[in-house]
Amino acid sequence: MNSLFFAMVVFAFVGAVTPGPVNLLATSTAVNSGMREALKHVTGASIAYALVVFFSGSLLQSMAKLLPKLELVMQLVGSAFLLYLAYRIYTAPTASIETQTSNGMSWWVGALTQLLNPKAWLVAMSGVSLYVIGQDSPQQSLVLFTSVSLVVCFIGVGVWAVIGQLLAKKLENPVKQRQFNRVMAVMLGVSVSLIWV
Numbered sequence: 001m002n003s004l005f006f007a008m009v010v011f012a013f014v015g016a017v018t019p020g021p022v023n024l025l026a027t028s029t030a031v032n033s034g035m036r037e038a039l040k041h042v043t044g045a046s047i048a049y050a051l052v053v054f055f056s057g058s059l060l061q062s063m064a065k066l067l068p069k070l071e072l073v074m075q076l077v078g079s080a081f082l083l084y085l086a087y088r089i090y091t092a093p094t095a096s097i098e099t100q101t102s103n104g105m106s107w108w109v110g111a112l113t114q115l116l117n118p119k120a121w122l123v124a125m126s127g128v129s130l131y132v133i134g135q136d137s138p139q140q141s142l143v144l145f146t147s148v149s150l151v152v153c154f155i156g157v158g159v160w161a162v163i164g165q166l167l168a169k170k171l172e173n174p175v176k177q178r179q180f181n182r183v184m185a186v187m188l189g190v191s192v193s194l195i196w197v
Contacts, residue, residue: 001005004131004135004141007130007131008120008127008131008144008145008148008149008169009148009152011042011127011130012127012145012148012152012153012156013152013155013156015119015127015153015156016025016149016152016153016155016157017156017159017160019187020117020119021085021113021117022045022110022113022114022117022120023156023157023160024158024160024184024187025041025043025085025109025110025113025161026038026041026045026110026157026158026161026164027040027161027164027167027184028089028158028164028181028184029106029109029161029164030160030161030162030165030167030168030169031164031165031166031168031177031180031181031184032089032092032177032181033041033106034165034168035161035162035165036121036163037106038106038164039158039161040106040107040110041043041106041109041110041157041161042154042157042158042161043107043110043154044106044107044109044110044111044112044114045062045110045111045114045153046110046114046150046151046153046154046158047150048110048111048114048115048120049114049149049150049153050099050126050146050147050149050150050153051115051118052057052114052115052120052121052124052128053128053142053143053145053146053149054129054146055122056121056124056125056128056148057078057128057132057138057142057145059144068187077116081112081113081116083189085109085113086185086186086189087185089181089184089185090181090182090185090186092181093158100159110157124149127145127149128142128145131145132145134171137183142180165191
């Protein structure tokens with residue numbers, strides 16, 4: 001069981017810390033709205049990912065039949081949502097970072113971004129197929145993998161938020177902040193385009 005747990009942790013960490021829309025938004029949120037809002041984003045994304053893992057594991061057989069249709073719908077909706085967020089980041093007003101306030105939507109944006117992220121679903125299903133299906137106690141393995149995914153996702157996405165917080169002091173100049181926002185928006189747009197390549 002220890003080797004299974006270690007494998008789950010490594011798998012979940014690689015999936016959580018690699019660049020993607022959720023991580024880019026965590027960094028951008030930390031830069032533009034501060035660490036408190038970034039932590040809301042991280043928490044929402046982590047809880048949503050744990051739900052994706054649990055849902056995937058619970059319904060893997062039926063989802064496998066629906067995957068081609070479900071994947072296309074998720075890609076279309078997710079791409080539109082992420083491109084909208086990229087536009088909002090690109091056109092975000094520049095002001096002193098300390099004076100910017102959030103509309104309190106970070107938690108929901110993090111959760112929705114994760115739920116609409118095809119990478120999250122595919123990584124979750126891959127992990128479930130590796131670490132849950134075929135185990136002696138699949139239900140216990142699913143609970144363990146879901147718990148590991150929640151904690152590791154929080155850490156992995158949190159790393160990106162910390163990076164944003166560290167950059168915030170360097171981006172107090174409105175010109176630098178605008179440049180950063182535009183780079184992040186373009187990177188988010190590129191991450192969307194990679195879904196379709």
